[in-house]
Amino acid sequence: MTAHLPRAEWTQRASLAKLVETLGADDIRWVGGCVRDTMLDYRAHDIDAATRHLPATVIDRCKDAGIRTIPTGIDHGTVTAIFDDGNVEITTLRRDVATDGRRATIAFSHEWKDDAARRDFTINALYAHPETLEISDYFGGLADLSARRVRFIGDAETRIQEDHLRILRYFRFATRFGDGWDEEATAACSALAPTLKGLSRERVGWEMQNLLALPDPSATIAKMRALGVLQEVLPECGRREVDQLGRLIEAERAADIEPDAMRRMAALLPAVPPVAEAVSARLRLSRSQRDRLMCVARRDTRDGDRPRGLAYDVGKDCALDRLLIAGKDPSLIIGWEAPRFPLKGGEIVARGVGKGPEVARILQRIEKRWVDEQFPPRIRVEELLDEELAAR
Incomplete structure (x- = not known):
C-alpha cells in the first residue's frame, strides 16, 4: 500500500510551490525530518529537500526565478533557498566514496536510493514527492516509525565507523522517537564508544546539548553510562550525578519549568567549579554557558534557606538551577524581580565618611543585612545606616 505525506501547513506554502516549479517536480523531494515529523503529526521546524540537480x-535556476540562495554547504552539495516564511536547504543527491569516522568524501548521484543509503537511520530516509506527496521508503522507515523503533540503515557498526557521531545521534533519536533499545545498535555503540574521542569537541558538545534538551533523557543517560558511552564524553559524571539528573527532571516537572540543557549538564557534574570550567573548555561551550556551569557548581x-537572597546574589537563572538540582522549592523566585538596593555611596559620604574603600565596605555590610532581612523598605535601610555609622 502506497503511503502519502499528510497535507500539513508547510506542504501548501506558495514559496515551496515556486521552488518546485523552479527545479521541477520530478527532480526534487522533501526529505528527512520534515517528512518524519509530519508523519508523526509533529510540527516540522526545518524543511529539507533533495534534488537531482547539481548545486x-x-x-542558476533559483536566480532566474528570483529566489535568493546562499551556498551554505556547497562542497557537500547544499544550497539554502531564502524565503520569508522559512528557508529550505536543498542538497544534491549523494553517495559516499570514502569515510574516516569524522568526515566523508562524497560523489553526486542521480539516484534517490543512493542518497537514502548514506543516511543514518531508516526513519530519516523517507522522501516525499512535492506534488503527489507519495512517500518513497527504501529501508522500512515507515514501519519503524509506526513501531517507534530507531534502527540504523544496514549494519550498525559499519554506519558508526563511517561517522562516529552517529553513536550520540542514536541515543538522541532513540530518546525522541523510540520506545526501547535496538540491541544491534546499542551493542555497536558500546563497542565503538572509544571512537568518540576522535571527534570535534564542538560536535560532541552540541549533540549532548540536543539530547539533554529533550523532555526526559534520564533513562538514556543511565543507559549510555551502563554501555560505557557516557564515560567517553563526560567522564566526570558518576552514578551519583546520573541519579541527580533524574531527580532534577522530576523537580522541573513538579514546578512546571521547561527543560534546559545547561541546567541538566550542570546536574551531571560534581559541585566543583574547576571541573565545570574544564568541561566547558573541552566541549567548547560559550562564555555564558561556562559561567553558568561554574555558578551552579558553587x-x-x-541554597534553599533564602531563595530570594540567593537569586539576588547570583542571578535568577543560576539560583533556579541550584534550587532545582538541590530539590528545593523554587516558587519564591519564579516571577519575582529583584529590587534595587536603595542606598548610594554619596549618602554615606554626606554623613561624614570620607571617600574611599570605607564607603564601599559600609555599603556592602548594609546591603548584606538588607538582603538577609528580605529586602525591607527604604526606612529600614536608613536605620541600618544609622546603626553602621554608630558602630564606627
Whole structure:
C-alpha cells in the first residue's frame, strides 16, 4: 500500500510551490525530518529537500526565478533557498566514496536510493514527492516509525565507523522517537564508544546539548553510562550525578519549568567549579554557558534557606538551577524581580565618611543585612545606616 505525506501547513506554502516549479517536480523531494515529523503529526521546524540537480544548477535556476540562495554547504552539495516564511536547504543527491569516522568524501548521484543509503537511520530516509506527496521508503522507515523503533540503515557498526557521531545521534533519536533499545545498535555503540574521542569537541558538545534538551533523557543517560558511552564524553559524571539528573527532571516537572540543557549538564557534574570550567573548555561551550556551569557548581546545602537572597546574589537563572538540582522549592523566585538596593555611596559620604574603600565596605555590610532581612523598605535601610555609622 502506497503511503502519502499528510497535507500539513508547510506542504501548501506558495514559496515551496515556486521552488518546485523552479527545479521541477520530478527532480526534487522533501526529505528527512520534515517528512518524519509530519508523519508523526509533529510540527516540522526545518524543511529539507533533495534534488537531482547539481548545486550550480540549483543556484542558476533559483536566480532566474528570483529566489535568493546562499551556498551554505556547497562542497557537500547544499544550497539554502531564502524565503520569508522559512528557508529550505536543498542538497544534491549523494553517495559516499570514502569515510574516516569524522568526515566523508562524497560523489553526486542521480539516484534517490543512493542518497537514502548514506543516511543514518531508516526513519530519516523517507522522501516525499512535492506534488503527489507519495512517500518513497527504501529501508522500512515507515514501519519503524509506526513501531517507534530507531534502527540504523544496514549494519550498525559499519554506519558508526563511517561517522562516529552517529553513536550520540542514536541515543538522541532513540530518546525522541523510540520506545526501547535496538540491541544491534546499542551493542555497536558500546563497542565503538572509544571512537568518540576522535571527534570535534564542538560536535560532541552540541549533540549532548540536543539530547539533554529533550523532555526526559534520564533513562538514556543511565543507559549510555551502563554501555560505557557516557564515560567517553563526560567522564566526570558518576552514578551519583546520573541519579541527580533524574531527580532534577522530576523537580522541573513538579514546578512546571521547561527543560534546559545547561541546567541538566550542570546536574551531571560534581559541585566543583574547576571541573565545570574544564568541561566547558573541552566541549567548547560559550562564555555564558561556562559561567553558568561554574555558578551552579558553587552550590551548597544552604541554597534553599533564602531563595530570594540567593537569586539576588547570583542571578535568577543560576539560583533556579541550584534550587532545582538541590530539590528545593523554587516558587519564591519564579516571577519575582529583584529590587534595587536603595542606598548610594554619596549618602554615606554626606554623613561624614570620607571617600574611599570605607564607603564601599559600609555599603556592602548594609546591603548584606538588607538582603538577609528580605529586602525591607527604604526606612529600614536608613536605620541600618544609622546603626553602621554608630558602630564606627
